[in-house]
Amino acid sequence: MMPTMQSYGLSDPGRVRKNNEDFLLVNRGQNLYIVADGMGGAQAGETASRLAAETVLEVMEKRGQSLRDLEEAFIEANDRVKRTAASDLTLEGMGTTLVGVLEDQNELHIASVGDSRVYSYYQGKLESLMEDQTWVNEVGRRLGIDEDTLKRHPMRHVLTMAIGVGNPLRVNTKTVPKLPGMQLLLCSDGLHGVVGADAIIAVLADPDKDLPSKAQTLVDAARNAGGPDNITVLILQV
Incomplete structure (x- = not known):
């Protein structure tokens, strides 16, 4: 069995928003790593992201270590966020993206809902491992709309699926x-929406930076690009 991965994460409100509705969770006991980007305004987004992440951890602590277990934990998180929103008018309509990585011996199980991303960086190549559940990705591109137009499209921020909203999920x-040597980057769209792939590669490839320095450099890059949204970065190193 390969050793447990190193990890380091940061979450920053950015330069525009007062609240940080993102949430990151690292639990080395369960080898579980999560990033969530909440929505709903006031305290609702913060509640949704934290509740979803903590529900996944709670479910995984009772179950095994399979990909199916992780998927079912996401389904339970969806149900719990919906139930909580239905019981409190101040939380009505809340939801969250959710991306999780589960380390299982020589494999990494990944689950995702929404548009928070998990990238792999290995041997100089950066790859987004999951498909964004967004209007741009699932509708706009399939309609043949060019990328420059999609970047300005009024539907560019619309999710097609989120925890607490999806039914069925x-x-x-x-x-x-x-x-060996692989890095994984979990992040909210506060990073990947404003910092390009080349800039991310330059940070992850830097042999002189440790994980905390890489995470801080990525957050700073998003802030320097305007920081229009909450920024969450979680880097894993095999």
């Missing part, structure tokens, strides 16, 4: 091998 899942 569609969870994207994947298992990838753990490869």
Whole structure:
């Protein structure tokens, strides 16, 4: 069995929003790593992201370590966020993206809902491992709309699926091998929406930076690009 991964995460409100509705969770006991980006205004987004992440951890502590277990934990998180919103008018309409990585011996199980991302960086190549559940990705591109137009499109921020909103929930899942030297980057769209792939690669490839320095550099890059949204970065190193 390969050793447990190193990890480091940061979450920053950015330069525009007063509240930070993002949430990150690292639980080395369960080998579980999560980033969530809440929505709903006031305290609702913060409640949704924290509740979803903590529900996944709670479910995984009672179950096994399979990809199916992770998927079912996401489904339970969806149900719990919906139930909580239905019981409190101040939380009505809340939801959250959710992306999780579960380390399982020589494999990494990944589950995703919404548009928070998990990238792999390995041997100089950056790859987004999951499909965004967004109007742009699932509708706009299939209609043949060009990328420049999509970047300005009024539907560019619309999710097609989120925890607390999806019924039935569609969870994207994947298992990838753990490869020596691989880095994984989990992040909210406060990072990937404003910082380009080349800039992310430059940070992850830097041999002189440790994980905390890489995470801080990525957050700073998003803030320097205007920081229009909450920024959450969680880097895993095999």
